[in-house]
Amino acid sequence: MPKTEKPSEKDNHEPKKLPIYKHKDKLVQAVKENSFLIVTGETGSGKTTQLPQYLYKAGLCRNGRIGVTQPRRVAAITVAQRVCQEMGVQLGEEVGYQVRFDDCSTKDTMIKYMTDGCMLREILADPGLSQYSIVILDEAHERSLNTDVLLGLLKKRLSKASRGHQAPLKVVVMSATLETEKLSSFYGNCPVFTIPGRTYPVKEKFCNLIGPKDKESSVYVKEVVKVTLDVHSSEAAGDILVFLTGQAEIEKACDMLFEKAETLNYRYDVHDRTVEGLLILPLYGSMPTDQQRQIFQPSPKGVRKCVVATNIAATSLTIDGIRYIVDSGFVKQLNHNSRVGLDILEVVPISKSEAQQRTGRAGRTAAGKCFRIYNKDFWDTCMPNYTIPEIQRTSLTSVILTLKCLGVHDVIRFPYLDCPEERFILTALKQLYQFDAIDRRGHVTPLGRLMVEFPLPPNLTRALLKAAALECEDIVLPVAAMLSVENIFIRPGKPEGQKEAEARHSEIAAFAGGSNDFLMLLCVFEKCRASDNPSAWCKEHWIHWRAVKSAFSVESQLRDILLRLKQRKDFPHEKFEGSKSELLRQCLCLGYFTNVARRSVGKSFCTMDGHGSSILIHPSSCLFGQELQLDWIIFHDVLVTSRVYVRTVCPIRYEWVMDLLPKLHEIDVYELSSVAREEVTDEEMVHWEKKEAAKRQAEAREDAARKLEKRNDESSITEARARYLERKQHRRRT
DNA sequence: GAGCACTGC
Structure with a gap:
């Protein structure tokens, strides 16, 4: 018997050899007995592909199909394909998937993999999810915006009325072993089912090269390059994955890897981008797809592959053969700042859970090592335990x-x-x-x-x-x-x-x-x-x-x-x-x-949204350089870098927004806070302007108006305000 | 006169 032989890829995924297999009966039983169930298990446990099959074979979807949500399109598609193979059925029949622009399912599809966004759309069209008997939310630990909304909506298991005579929906939430107690208590202390994962150990090492004060890109890129070359020259065979934040930084790091390698007397070749047995490959989302595909090709014998990537390599793309991780400790994140009403893309330290996620990328096929360029102080003071979920940092x-x-x-x-x-x-x-x-x-x-x-x-x-x-x-x-x-x-x-x-x-x-x-x-x-x-x-x-x-x-x-x-x-x-x-x-x-913004001093503009922020036209706009001929503009988005820029700009005439602008100040958040809670009765609606809230509201409004006028003491603004006051008077009378 | 991480409907 060739026992020493490494199990082939196929054996590895043999359903009966997956860790989840031993728990099959207990799992099915748990779903039968509970309305809510949390299933945790790390990568490789088989939960995504196997659990829906177990439930299907146990006859749990006689009254409706099983829906399994994924945060990403590719995941929904590839998992569905795999399950079809295992079950020996045609894709799109018993087992199918649905993602935007690609619906591979029929009325008879019993196991349907889909993106969380698609599931949300289905709820909008059919609030009782009448075609489903079980909904499985996978990868809940990623806390994508749509998954979070679904978690809340399903808490009520959809109202009885919307389900008619159907049995209540069963909900299974699958998550990596993080925050499972929180999920359980969210669903009334429902049971948690734990499945062991099957990954290899990864050794973690702090390189102590940067501390809490080193947040400059130039500083950490330099250290990342240094560590990467160290790993290459001193560690055993195995590919390297380097995490940085963006395109420019990655290109720079790749260039530096060549240069440094040269001074170390490595032979190097610009054309195939190899340096003495090191093949350097950048990887980021906006790269052409065929170039991205190169990443997956196994490196030639004796050559070590080094992929320098954004967070795209943390979840979206899995590269086989990675044994070493070099972690910069930073990520680019889009945060909504409601104080200035802007979305800001910024470089921030990653969370500890994200660092864990990056580490895990080295242990998929063999034991590995993770080199963190930062020190323990950085880990303790700069890195939060968990990434703030999307729902808490985006525009809602x-x-x-x-x-x-x-x-x-x-x-x-x-x-x-x-x-x-x-x-x-x-x-x-x-x-x-x-x-x-x-x-x-x-x-x-x-x-x-x-x-x-x-x-x-x-x-x-x-x-x-x-x-x-x-x-x-x-x-x-x-x-x-x-x-x-x-x-x-x-x-x-x-x-x-x-x-x-x-x-x-x-x-x-x-x-x-x-x-x-x-x-x-x-x-x-x-x-x-x-x-x-x-x-x-x-x-x-x-x-x-x-x-x-x-x-x-x-x-x-x-x-x-x-x-x-x-x-x-x-x-x-x-x-x-x-x-x-x-x-x-x-x-x-x-x-x-x-x-809307209006030109104020020189080339700068002033927004009319009440924040009165000062903005500039981004050099990539075709209106850049024509500022002095402009008066009023509208813009699509804001980019905050060294200054506050707006991109995708269109000049407008004041008359076109004149009637709309008062709407910006007509209502404010204090008024809405009671509306939001549905605390306002009809009677209260009448009295409510007398209340404290109304006072604050008036003050805030006047303050906003004062600021606006101060910045734009042009007649048009006063005119806009006059119209607004007039309307308000009118509303009061009627 | 600057430079955009990643998803998703």
Whole structure:
């Protein structure tokens, strides 16, 4: 018997050899006996592929299918494929999957893998999830925004009314061995079922090269490079995975690895990027897919592979053969700052659980080592125990609208596993009110019901619905699609490419009229679609073809949704005559009046949202350099780096937003805080202005107005305020 | 005159 032989990949995944197999009967029993169950088990336990099969074979889905959610598309697809193979069935029949743009399931699908976002959409269409008997939320420890919303929604196991005569839904939450007690107590101290994992030990080492004060990119990149070369020269065979924060940093680190290696008298070859047996490969999301694929090719004999990656390698991509991790301790994270009303992308220390996750990437096929460049002091003082869940650090506008549409009116006391700050919820409500998606009482308006159907942020949805009402959706659909996919324009890291790319981009800008970034996106979309060879056209113009291609799919999806909604009798219609670009701008104004700014001193602008932040036009905008000729603008997003920049900008006329601006100050968070709690009765509505809240509200409002006036003592602002006061008076009278 | 992590509907 060849006992010494390493088990092959196939044997490794043999269902009966997985750790979960021994617990099969007990698991099935636990699901039968409990409405809620937490299952924990680390990577390799087999829970994702096996548990649904056990439940299916035990006849637990006679009255409805089993839905298994995943935070990522690829995971949903590949797991479904694997389970099909194991069961010997055709994909899309008994076992299937559903992700955006790709539904591989039928009415008879009994085990359905899907993204958490798809599950949320299904709940919107069928609040009782009547086709399901069991819902399994997988990877709950990742705490994705959608999973968190689902966790809360399923806590009530969906109201009896919405399930009709059906048996209540069973809920299984699967998570890595973190925070399982918290999950259990969230679901009324439900049982926790633990399955041992099957990973190899990874030795952790603090290299003590940076401490709490070293947060400069240049500092930690240098140390990361040093450690990586040390590992290469002193450790046994096995590939290295290095974690850094972004494209620029990764390219820099790769360059430094070559240079340093050279001074160490390594032979090195620029063309195949190898240095004395070290193959250096960058890896980040915006890299072309074929280049990404190189990462997975096994390195030639005697050559060590070194992948320098962003967090994409922490969960999304798994590279076999990694035995060493070099961890910088940092990550780039998008945080919503409700105090200034901005989303800020910033480099922050990772959490201890994230460090653990990175470490685990080295122990998938053999024992490994993890080198942390920071010291224990950094670990203790800078790194939080857990990553703040997404729901506590993103803008909640879409989430709140979804909840409201599902009949969750009290969005503050909704059962969140971790409550978002009240302020975040209130600003979301305020935004929804400004977009006419909810009324003063916090109830969803007919428009809000239309808005929730779109997989877009509310501002874009608002613009799109306005366009549809004006029968000019053809120009807004592509813009909305282009704005909701990854970055369209290629901006190379090296100076030579930069000039060429810039020249090509300004050609397009000129063609689009040279003074509107939104129109420029429309132009790229249309030109590319009209081209015989779109991918070549993109390459020639330094445009990401992958992004435009997905914009094409998004556009047609949005178009389908719009067509469906237009059948509704209450779909709004309006009339407007004007040029194409004027029409576009008018629609955009309705979606972006919360992002209006007016030029103040020199090239800077001042936002009108009440925060009165000072902003600049980003150099990548086609309006950069034309600031002095501009007065009012709207913008799509904000980038905070050395200064506060806005990108994707459109000049507007004051008249277009004049009637909308007062809406920004008409209602404030104090008013909404009671609305949010549904504490306001009809009577209270009448008296409530006399209350303390009203006083604070008035003060806050006047304060905001004072600040606004101080910054813009132009007649137009005073005019806007006068109109607002007039309306308010009017409202009081009626 | 600067530079965008990663997901998802």
